[in-house]
Amino acid sequence: MSETKEKKKDKKLMRGSHVLGEAAIRAGCRAYFGYPITPQNELPEYMAEQFAQMPDAVFLQAESELASINMVMGASIAGARVMTSSSSPGISLKQEGISYIAGMELPAVIVNMMRGGPGLGNIAPAQGDYFQATKGGGHGDYRLIVLAPAYGQEIADMTRQAFDLADKYRNPVMILGDGMLGQMMEPVVFPDPIDPAQLPAKPWTLTGCKGRPSRIIRSLWLDVNREEELNWRLVRKYEAITAEVVDQEMYLAEDAELIIVAYGTAARIAKGGVQRARAMGIKVGLFRPKTLWPYPSEPLARLADQVDEIIVFEMSTGQMVEDVRLAVEGRCRVSFYGRPGGVVATPEEISRVISSTHHRAHPKKVAGGRASGGSRLTVVG
Numbered sequence: 568m569s570e571t572k573e574k575k576k577d578k579k580l581m582r583g584s585h586v587l588g589e590a591a592i593r594a595g596c597r598a599y600f601g602y603p604i605t606p607q608n609e610l611p612e613y614m615a616e617q618f619a620q621m622p623d624a625v626f627l628q629a630e631s632e633l634a635s636i637n638m639v640m641g642a643s644i645a646g647a648r649v650m651t652s653s654s655s656p657g658i659s660l661k662q663e664g665i666s667y668i669a670g671m672e673l674p675a676v677i678v679n680m681m682r683g684g685p686g687l688g689n690i691a692p693a694q695g696d697y698f699q700a701t702k703g704g705g706h707g708d709y710r711l712i713v714l715a716p717a718y719g720q721e722i723a724d725m726t727r728q729a730f731d732l733a734d735k736y737r738n739p740v741m742i743l744g745d746g747m748l749g750q751m752m753e754p755v756v757f758p759d760p761i762d763p764a765q766l767p768a769k770p771w772t773l774t775g776c777k778g779r780p781s782r783i784i785r786s787l788w789l790d791v792n793r794e795e796e797l798n799w800r801l802v803r804k805y806e807a808i809t810a811e812v813v814d815q816e817m818y819l820a821e822d823a824e825l826i827i828v829a830y831g832t833a834a835r836i837a838k839g840g841v842q843r844a845r846a847m848g849i850k851v852g853l854f855r856p857k858t859l860w861p862y863p864s865e866p867l868a869r870l871a872d873q874v875d876e877i878i879v880f881e882m883s884t885g886q887m888v889e890d891v892r893l894a895v896e897g898r899c900r901v902s903f904y905g906r907p908g909g910v911v912a913t914p915e916e917i918s919r920v921i922s923s924t925h926h927r928a929h930p931k932k933v934a935g936g937r938a939s940g941g942s943r944l945t946v947v948g
Contacts, residue, residue, distance in 0.1 A: 606746035636664030666705030670786035674733035683909030691909025719753030823852030840917025
C-alpha cells in the first residue's frame with residue numbers, strides 16, 4: 568500500500584475535544600482529574616470512557632476545580648503524565664494550584680477551551696483568557712508554556728508536544744483553544760502511541776524512599792534567599808524555553824504590505840478574510856502565533872519592517888495586541904479589531920476590515936521602510 572493510501576486509511580474524523588483526549592492517551596497520559604463545565608465536557612467524557620478500558624489509567628471527576636488541580640499536582644509528583652481540562656471560569660479557580668505546580672517545577676498539561684466572559688459569561692467561543700494564560704493567572708513570578716492550535720491536526724500534534732515539553736522543562740503547559748475548536752469535526756492522523764513504561768525516567772519523583780535518601784518537593788520557602796534563588800532559576804529556565812520553543816505560521820506574507828495577526832479560531836477566520844482581500848488585489852498576509860508564550864516576537868518584528876500596518880484580530884476586546892505592539896517596537900502602525908463576548912466574526916467581515924484599512928491613507932515612508940509616527944493603536948471596524 569502506498570504511503571498516501573496508508574495516510575488516508577489512518578485518518579479519523581473526530582471532534583476537537585475527542586482528538587485532544589485521544590492524542591493525550593497516545594502521548595502516555597494515564598491520569599486525568601477534572602470537573603465538568605461547558606463547552607469542554609466532551610473531553611473528560613472521552614477520557615472516562617477510554618480510561619475505563621485501561622487498567623493502568625486513573626480518571627477522577629473531582630468535587631471541584633480546586634480539588635482537581637491539586638490531584639494533578641499529586642499525580643505529577645508521583646511521575647505520571649497527567650492532564651486536566653476546563654473552560655474559562657473553571658481555569659480561574661485552578662490558578663492557585665497552577666502557581667504551586669509551576670513553583671514546584673512539575674510537568675502537567677492544562678487544557679482551556681475558552682468561552683465568553685467575564686464572570687460566568689456564556690458558553691460561546693471567545694478569546695478573553697489570553698492574559699490569564701500568557702501572563703501567569705496566579706500569584707508570583709512564573710510562566711506557562713502556552714500552545715494555540717487552530718486545526719484538528721494541530722490539536723493532535725500539539726497535545727503530544729505539550730506532554731513532551733512539560734517533561735523536558737518540568738513546567739506546566741497550557742493548550743489554549745475555545746468552544747468552537749473543541750466541537751468542530753475534522754479529519755486527523757494521530758502519531759503512534761507511546762508506551763508510558765518507555766518514557767525517560769524522572770529521578771526527582773516521590774514514589775517512596777525505601778533504600779534511598781528522602782526527597783522533598785515543595786513551593787513554600789520561608790527563607791527569602793532560597794525563594795529568590797528559586798525565582799532566578801525559573802527565569803533561566805524560561806529564557807531557555809524562549810530560545811527553543813517559539814513557533815508561528817506565515818501565510819501569504821512574503822510580498823504583503825498589510826499583515827493581520829490572529830491565533831486559534833480567529834486565525835482560521837482571518838485566513839478566509841485574507842484570501843478574499845487578495846482576490847480584491849490587496850497585498851495582505853497572515854501571521855499566526857502557534858506559541859502564545861513564548862511569543863514569536865522576533866519573526867513578527869522582522870515582518871513589521873516590510874509592512875505599513877498590522878491589524879490584530881481577536882475574539883476579545885484586545886489582549887494579544889499588547890504583545891504585538893511590544894514586538895513591533897514602533898516599526899509600523901498597529902490597529903485592532905475585536906468581537907468579544909462569544910460573537911464569531913465571518914471571513915467576509917474581516918475582508919471588509921482589511922479593505923477599509925488598506926484604503927485608509929498610509930503614513931509616509933522613511934528610510935529603512937519604517938512608517939513615520941511610530942506604533943499607534945487604532946480600533947478599526
